[in-house]
Amino acid sequence: MLRFTPRMDSPSGEILAFKTCCGLSLRDQNLEILVKNEGETPRRVQSRFEAVAADGVHRVDNLLPSGVQDVPPGQSIAFYVQMDEEIWKRTETLRFFEEDGKVHTVTRP
Secondary structure (H helix, E strand, C coil), rough: CCCEEEECCCCCHHHHCECCCCEEEEECEEEEEEEEEEECCCEEEEEEEEEEEECCEEECHHHCCCCCEEECCEEEEEEEEEEHHHHHEEEEEEEEEEECCCCCEEECC
């Protein structure tokens, strides 16, 4: 079982306030998504989600790190993204996706 914990305005932006070798600044990442594998088998999570609101669905597919991420049993990973605050305010639920097609719906905190 995977547990998803989105944290808007997490202090991760300050922690990640450095430039990578490619010149990418991570300071502006205002949404952190922690993913914990509470099961006994490895899971593979896509680096995207959907923000679901009464006025529609907003797809966010530019999470860092990009691509499919492995989450070993008992371990956690984190995704980061610059999230539009107006979209975040309207969001009711978030949908996350595993590589095998399983969908996880989380109520926005």
